[in-house]
Amino acid sequence: MTTEPVAAEAGRDFIRDIVQADLSSSKHSRIVTRFPPEPNGYLHIGHAKSIALNFGIAQEFAGKCHLRFDDTNPTKEEQEYIDSIQADVHWLGYDWGTDLYYASDYFDRLYDWAEGLIKAGNAYVDDQSQEEIRVNRGTLTEPGKNSPFRDRPVDENLDLFRRMKAGEFPNGTRVLRAKIDMAAGNINLRDPVLYRILHAEHPRTGTKWSIYPSYDYAHGQSDAIEGITHSICTLEFEDHRPLYEWLLDKLPVPSKPRQYEFARLNLTYTLLSKRVLTQLVRDGHVSAWDDPRMPTIAGLKRRGVPPAAVREFVKRIGVAKANSVVDVGMLEFCIREHLNKSAQRRMAVLRPLKVVIENYPEGQVEELEAVNHPDDPAAGTRKISFGRELYIERDDFMENPPKKFFRLSPGNEVRLRYAYFVKCTGVIKNDAGDVVELRCTYDPATKGGNAPDGRKVKATMHWLSAKDSVPAEIRVYNQLFSNPSPSAANFAADLNPESLEVLHDARIEPSVAADNSGEVMQFERQGYFVRDKDSAPGRPVFNRTIGLRDTFAKEVGGKG
Numbered sequence: 303m304t305t306e307p308v309a310a311e312a313g314r315d316f317i318r319d320i321v322q323a324d325l326s327s328s329k330h331s332r333i334v335t336r337f338p339p340e341p342n343g344y345l346h347i348g349h350a351k352s353i354a355l356n357f358g359i360a361q362e363f364a365g366k367c368h369l370r371f372d373d374t375n376p377t378k379e380e381q382e383y384i385d386s387i388q389a390d391v392h393w394l395g396y397d398w399g400t401d402l403y404y405a406s407d408y409f410d411r412l413y414d415w416a417e418g419l420i421k422a423g424n425a426y427v428d429d430q431s432q433e434e435i436r437v438n439r440g441t442l443t444e445p446g447k448n449s450p451f452r453d454r455p456v457d458e459n460l461d462l463f464r465r466m467k468a469g470e471f472p473n474g475t476r477v478l479r480a481k482i483d484m485a486a487g488n489i490n491l492r493d494p495v496l497y498r499i500l501h502a503e504h505p506r507t508g509t510k511w512s513i514y515p516s517y518d519y520a521h522g523q524s525d526a527i528e529g530i531t532h533s534i535c536t537l538e539f540e541d542h543r544p545l546y547e548w549l550l551d552k553l554p555v556p557s558k559p560r561q562y563e564f565a566r567l568n569l570t571y572t573l574l575s576k577r578v579l580t581q582l583v584r585d586g587h588v589s590a591w592d593d594p595r596m597p598t599i600a601g602l603k604r605r606g607v608p609p610a611a612v613r614e615f616v617k618r619i620g621v622a623k624a625n626s627v628v629d630v631g632m633l634e635f636c637i638r639e640h641l642n643k644s645a646q647r648r649m650a651v652l653r654p655l656k657v658v659i660e661n662y663p664e665g666q667v668e669e670l671e672a673v674n675h676p677d678d679p680a681a682g683t684r685k686i687s688f689g690r691e692l693y694i695e696r697d698d699f700m701e702n703p704p705k706k707f708f709r710l711s712p713g714n715e716v717r718l719r720y721a722y723f724v725k726c727t728g729v730i731k732n733d734a735g736d737v738v739e740l741r742c743t744y745d746p747a748t749k750g751g752n753a754p755d756g757r758k759v760k761a762t763m764h765w766l767s768a769k770d771s772v773p774a775e776i777r778v779y780n781q782l783f784s785n786p787s788p789s790a791a792n793f794a795a796d797l798n799p800e801s802l803e804v805l806h807d808a809r810i811e812p813s814v815a816a817d818n819s820g821e822v823m824q825f826e827r828q829g830y831f832v833r834d835k836d837s838a839p840g841r842p843v844f845n846r847t848i849g850l851r852d853t854f855a856k857e858v859g860g861k862g
C-alpha cells in the first residue's frame with residue numbers, strides 16, 4: 303500500500319499546467335470542462351476528486367464546467383440518482399449555472415451521425431451474438447476475427463440500422479459497430495460497439511428509442527457538441543482515447559476536445575465502486591445511500607463532514623498520473639482539522655454512570671459557566687447545571703485501577719470540568735456485582751475547578767447533571783470494512799461487524815437537545831457529533847462525525 307504524496311504545490315498539477323499552456327498559447331480562449339456522471343448511483347468521495355478538478359479548473363481559469371448526465375443505460379438509471387447528484391455537487395460548493403445537460407439530449411444527433419458513419423463505410427450492423435462478438439474480439443496477444451457481417455453493403459446496413467431504431471428486433475440480436483481494425487493492438491479499436499438494441503423506457507426520452515449508444519460513442523460526441531476543451535477522466539479510459547479521437551476524426555463534430563486522464567482516488571478501508579455501493583444498500587449492509595458509514599457524499603454529509611474538509615482533502619492529495627491508495631487517515635485529519643476550529647464545545651455522557659455527591663445539599667442547583675470554544679472567545683460561554691446527582695462516563699471509573707489510571711477510583715480525587723474537585727467515597731453494586739452508582743464528596747472551595755490550597759488532581763472529566771441533562775441516542779461509526787484493502791469481489795467477508803455502535807442511554811446538555819442548527823459540535827473528550835435526521839421530538843439522535851484525539855489526554859491519562 304502506498305500513500306499518494308501530497309502535491310508539491312497544492313493546487314498545481316499536470317492538468318492545470320496543460321490548461322495554463324493552452325490559454326497562454328491561445329489554443330483556447332475559454333476553458334470548458336465537464337463532470338459526466340452516469341445516474342446509476344449516488345456520488346462518492348472519488349467523484350468529489352473529479353468534481354473538484356473539473357469545477358476547480360473552470361473557476362481558477364475563468365472558464366466554465368458543465369454537469370452532464372451520461373444517461374445512456376436506461377435499465378440502471380433513475381431520477382433519484384439525478385436529483386442526488388445535483389444536490390451533492392451543490393453541497394460540495396460547485397455550480398454549473400445553466401450548463402446542465404444530458405447525453406440523451408443528443409440522441410437524435412448521435413443517431414444521424416451514426417447513419418453518416420454507415421454511409422461512409424465506417425460502421426456496420428453485426429448479427430453475431432454477444433458471445434460470438436466477445437470470442438471473436440481476440441485477446442491481448444491474439445488478433446480478433448472479422449465478423450462475417452463486416453462487409454455488408456451500405457444499403458443493407460442502413461436498412462437494418464433503421465429497423466433496429468424502429469424497434470423491429472429483440473434485445474441483443476444486432477449491434478452497430480465501428481469498422482476500424484480487428485487486428486488492432488488496442489482492443490478498443492477492434493470494431494467497438496456503437497449502438498445496442500434495448501427495449502427499455504428511458505427517464506427522459508420515454509419509449510422513443512429502442513437502441514442506445516455505447517458510452518464510447520456518446521461520450522466524446524457529447525463533449526464535442528458542448529465545446530468541451532479538456533475532457534478529463536480517470537486512467538481506465540486511457541486506452542479508449544484512440545477511439546475517442548477516431549470518432550472525432552470521422553464525424554462532422556463542431557469541436558475537437560482533447561481527453562486527459564488522471565489517477566482515480568482509492569482509499570484504505572474503503573470501496574469506491576458503484577456496483578459495490580449499490581449492493582451494500584440493496585442487501586441491507588447499510589441503511590441507505592446516505593448511511594454515515596458510506597463513502598458517498600450523502601453519507602459524509604449526514605455524518606457531519608463539512609464540505610470544506612472534503613475540498614481540503616482533495617486539494618492535499620493532488621492530481622497524479624499514477625494510481626495509488628490514499629490513507630483514509632488523511633481524510634480524517636482534514637475533517638478534524640476543520641471541525642477543531644469550527645465546532646462549539648459541549649458536554650455529553652455517552653455511557654452514563656450515576657454519581658451522588660453526598661455532601662451537596664438536596665434540591666440545590668447551581669449554574670456554572672462553561673466555555674464554548676477554547677480558542678475563540680467570541681464563541682462565548684453558556685450555563686450548565688450542577689446538582690447532587692450527576693452522570694459521568696462509565697469508563698472514567700475503575701474500582702481496582704491499574705497504576706497509571708488517574709481518573710475516578712475509590713479514594714481518588716478528580717476535577718469535574720467547570721465545576722469542582724470530587725472524591726469517590728463509595729461504590730454501589732447490583733446483585734450481579736456490577737457498579738451501578740458512585741458516592742462522592744465535593745470540595746466547595748474548588749468551585750470553577752481550582753483548589754485555593756494549590757493541590758493538584760491528575761484528571762479532568764466531563765459530566766452532566768442527572769436532572770437537567772436530556773436522554774439521547776448516539777450512533778458511533780467505525781470503518782465499514784475491517785480490511786485496509788477490502789475485496790471488491792467478496793466485500794461481504796471484509797465488512798467490519800463493529801462499524802456501528804448505537805448508544806441508547808446517552809445524555810446531552812439541554813441546549814444540545816434543543817439545537818436545530820445542523821452544526822457539528824464537539825462533545826468534550828468524545829469527538830464531533832451532529833444531529834441526525836432520525837431525531838424525533840423528545841428523542842434526539844446524534845451521529846458521531848469523527849472521534850477526537852483527546853485534547854486533554856495527558857491530563858486524563860490512559861484515555862486515547
Ligand code: ATP
Pocket residue numbers: 337338339340341347348349351352534535536565566567568574575576577
Ligand atoms: P464505477 O464505480 O462503476 O466505475 P464511475 O464511478 O466511473 O462508476 P461515473 O458516473 O461514470 O461512474 O463517474 C463520473 C466521473 O467521475 C467519471 O469521469 C469518472 O472518471 C470519475 N470518477 C469515478 N470514480 C472516481 C474516483 N474514484 N476518483 C476520481 N474520479 C472518479
Ligand code: MG
Pocket residue numbers: 340
Ligand atoms: Mg464510469
